[in-house]
Amino acid sequence: MIYELRVYEVAPGRMADLHARFREHTLQIFQRHGIKPIAFFTSSIGASTDRLTYVIEFQDLAHREKAWSSFLRDPEWKAISDESNKPRQLVLRLTSQIYEPTDYSPLS
Numbered sequence: 001m002i003y004e005l006r007v008y009e010v011a012p013g014r015m016a017d018l019h020a021r022f023r024e025h026t027l028q029i030f031q032r033h034g035i036k037p038i039a040f041f042t043s044s045i046g047a048s049t050d051r052l053t054y055v056i057e058f059q060d061l062a063h064r065e066k067a068w069s070s071f072l073r074d075p076e077w078k079a080i081s082d083e084s085n086k087p088r089q090l091v092l093r094l095t096s097q098i099y100e101p102t103d104y105s106p107l108s
Helices: 015-032 061-073 075-084
Strands: 002-010 036-041 051-058 091-099
Touching: 002 015, 002 061, 015 036, 015 051, 015 075, 051 061, 061 075
Parallel strands: none
Antiparallel strands: 002 051, 002 091, 036 051
């Protein structure tokens, strides 16, 4: 297994909109495309409060590529994304990193 850590920097005042999009739409679309969420986080202390950080699991890099590719082409996702980016962009910046658990990790 591999894990992708994604961090979304959200437009000021739009965090509730991003949570609603995940809760009401994105998670169901993820499931259809084989994207398995592990955890979602917001900052309570320290980092900026305009960030959503989450971890998703894939079998390998090929699975990740196939899943994201099909997700991004999904007509329902395209419509939801377009609508949620009105009147201005919801996510201003996305960073992503891929991790592999060590042989002593509880995840391995």
